[in-house]
Each structure stands twice: as C-alpha cells, then as structure tokens.
Amino acid sequence: METPQLLPNPDSLVELHQFLRQLVSVDEITLRGEPDFARVEAYWHIGRIIVETEQQGQDRADYGTQLIEQLSNELTQHYGKGYRTSNLWWFRQFYLSFPILHAMRGESKEIRDYLRTELTWTHYRILISIENEQERHFYLHNAADEKWSYRTLNRLIKSRYYYQVALGEDKLLARTPTLSKTVSTKATHRSRVAQIRRTLLDQPGWALVERTASCLPMTVNKPDVLFYHYNLGRFIGLWVADQNPSMTDSISRQLTEWRLHRESDPMNYPLGLLVNSKNAVKLILDVATPPLSNPERNQLPTQL
Incomplete structure (x- = not known):
C-alpha cells in the first residue's frame, strides 16, 4: 500500500518554490536587498504553508509529522540540507508565533511591515521561545x-x-x-513549564508541537507541553508535577488512550516525561510500549 501524499496543494508548492528560489539567486537578493531577511521571509512562508495544509488535512495525531517529513524530502532534493525536519518544525513554530493577520499570498510588503527586516533568522529563533x-x-x-x-x-x-x-x-x-x-500557583507552574520547554528545545532532537497539548485525544490530565523527538521518531508528552504512584499511573493510562487513538508502530508509541519540583525526570510508558534501548534512553534527560 502506497504512502498517501501529504504535501501542500500545487499552488502552495509553486508559491513556496518561488520564495526559496530567491535565496539561491544572487541577482534576486541584490535587487531586493536585505538578504538575511529574505531568508526569514521564506521561512515564515514555509511555516504558513505547513500550518494551512495541516488545518485542511486529516484528523490524525501524526499527520503533521508525516507532512513535515515529506515536505522536508521535497525541499532537500531541490535546495539542500537546510530543510531537514527539525528546521521545518522551527519554521512552523515561527509562523504560529508571528501569525500575521490578513497577509495575502505573495504580498511580502505586509510581512515586512509587521516583522523587523534588521533581524536575522537567529534573532527570530530566540524570539520564538x-x-x-x-x-x-x-x-x-x-x-x-x-x-x-x-x-x-x-x-x-x-x-x-x-x-x-x-x-x-x-x-x-x-x-x-x-x-x-x-504569586499564584498557576503562574509559577507556567513559568517552570516555559523554562523546561526552552531547555529541551536547546538540545538536539527536540521540536515543539504544541505548548498546551490541547490537540491530544486524552480525556483528562493532558501534558503541559507536547514535543516531537525526530531522532527517536516519537511524540513525547511532558508533565510538570509531583512524582507519586497516582500521578505515574494516571500518565500511563493517558498514554494508552493516546496510543490506541494513533494506531502506530510499537517502536513509535508516545512517551511521557514527568518532571518533579527538583527537576528530576521520570520516563513513563504505557503497558504496551516495548522497553527503550540504552541508546534511546540516552537521548532523554534524567535531570533538567
């Protein structure tokens, strides 16, 4: 059975290639000026097209991941290594952090009015956090x-x-x-979650899917943050709470509910990380998830 094509529609791909061709055309960059921002602009449009395609796509937990993988292959074939999946996750988050309202396709002027052309992609990577x-x-x-x-x-x-x-x-x-x-307990909790999120995103392999994990098919106790680890090929939910048997059991049951909804390969079942008040990290699996190998465990933190 062939893998379904999840790439954006043809019009979006044509538009995307138009922006990316600007990055490899010296004459075009010289004409437009601000070559660093030309790159920023192209990355924002990649993120926009990814999000728009997701919103029109299938209602599956792994749909966004498959879309990004296929789009990464498409862009890498044409433009080289700068479009690996980890970068596309960043581009997606870039658009979500700066969702310029009423930006029409091909109208770069409005984007340049909203963002600052003096800043580089490295600046925007920091601002996204x-x-x-x-x-x-x-x-x-x-x-x-x-x-x-x-x-x-x-x-x-x-x-x-x-x-x-x-x-x-x-x-x-x-x-x-x-x-x-x-200071309210909720505010303190949000601050801790934000700090932990930034720490993980600075490590190799981690990509942010959603800050609040509201998209997950869980009835209660959803994770504080949802990540995708592209080295492990797994979604990872992160909970920040006290470590006790009741909490561990609750997370394991939530992972089971998530796994049954996704119907994925056992080697790609979702994982849970529970971070306590001392920033010690506990790995939690549901009952059907095979044990992780030592190399896999080594890619997950034990202390944050």
Whole structure:
C-alpha cells in the first residue's frame, strides 16, 4: 500500500518554490536587498504553508509529522540540507508565533511591515521561545532599534530585561518585598513549564508541537507541553508535577488512550516525561510500549 501524499496543494508548492528560489539567486537578493531577511521571509512562508495544509488535512495525531517529513524530502532534493525536519518544525513554530493577520499570498510588503527586516533568522529563533506576546514584541522592536546582536538579545532575555525596564520590576519588588509570596500557583507552574520547554528545545532532537497539548485525544490530565523527538521518531508528552504512584499511573493510562487513538508502530508509541519540583525526570510508558534501548534512553534527560 502506497504512502498517501501529504504535501501542500500545487499552488502552495509553486508559491513556496518561488520564495526559496530567491535565496539561491544572487541577482534576486541584490535587487531586493536585505538578504538575511529574505531568508526569514521564506521561512515564515514555509511555516504558513505547513500550518494551512495541516488545518485542511486529516484528523490524525501524526499527520503533521508525516507532512513535515515529506515536505522536508521535497525541499532537500531541490535546495539542500537546510530543510531537514527539525528546521521545518522551527519554521512552523515561527509562523504560529508571528501569525500575521490578513497577509495575502505573495504580498511580502505586509510581512515586512509587521516583522523587523534588521533581524536575522537567529534573532527570530530566540524570539520564538518567548511565550508572552507582549514581551516577544518588546524584544523584537528593541533588538532592531538598538541593533542588538543575537547574543545580546539572548543575554537580555535571560536577565529578565523586559520585566525590569518595561514593567519596572525592580521598583515593584522594592516597594513590595512580599510580592513573591502572592504569586499564584498557576503562574509559577507556567513559568517552570516555559523554562523546561526552552531547555529541551536547546538540545538536539527536540521540536515543539504544541505548548498546551490541547490537540491530544486524552480525556483528562493532558501534558503541559507536547514535543516531537525526530531522532527517536516519537511524540513525547511532558508533565510538570509531583512524582507519586497516582500521578505515574494516571500518565500511563493517558498514554494508552493516546496510543490506541494513533494506531502506530510499537517502536513509535508516545512517551511521557514527568518532571518533579527538583527537576528530576521520570520516563513513563504505557503497558504496551516495548522497553527503550540504552541508546534511546540516552537521548532523554534524567535531570533538567
């Protein structure tokens, strides 16, 4: 039985190749100027076409993964190694982080009005990791206006520059010494999840599928984040919670529900990772998942 073709429709592929040909045409880049942003623009359109195709596609948990794999093969044949699956996952997330409303096909001017042409793809890779939209746009415009290098941008994000400058966090903390005690449990949990997510995405093999994992066919206790590990060829759900027998059993049952919905090969059954308050990581499988080999386990963290 032949594998179904999941590539975007022909019109989308023609449009996609038009953008990518610009990246390999010296004359075209010279004419347009801003060669770094030409690359950013093309990557955003790849992400858009992936998302649009997913939305029109089949209702299967692995549909997006198969689409990206086939599109990666198509683009790699024409343009080389820069379009492996891990990069396409990044392009997809780029579009989801900057979903420019009313951007019409082929109208690059609106994209250039919304994004900052002074920034490179490396800058945007860093910005994608910021979950708060207001914070992300603060760094977007300041990095462009102040001509920050990507290293400077990364350092300022880690130092909470946005909260110090834009929100006056230092003054606020000085006036309210007990503020940390009033931070809600949910806010603290979201902050931990975001930090763990960034840590994993900085490691080889990890790609973000969805921040809240709301797409999964689980009735309760869905993971905080859903990843795809392209070296293992598996979806991985991550839960941030206390490690106890009840929680472990609940996650195992949720993985079983997910597995039965996907009907995939046993070597590609989804995995669960449970991270406790000390950032120790516990691997959880459902009852039908074969044990992982040592090389496979070595690609998963034991401490975050």
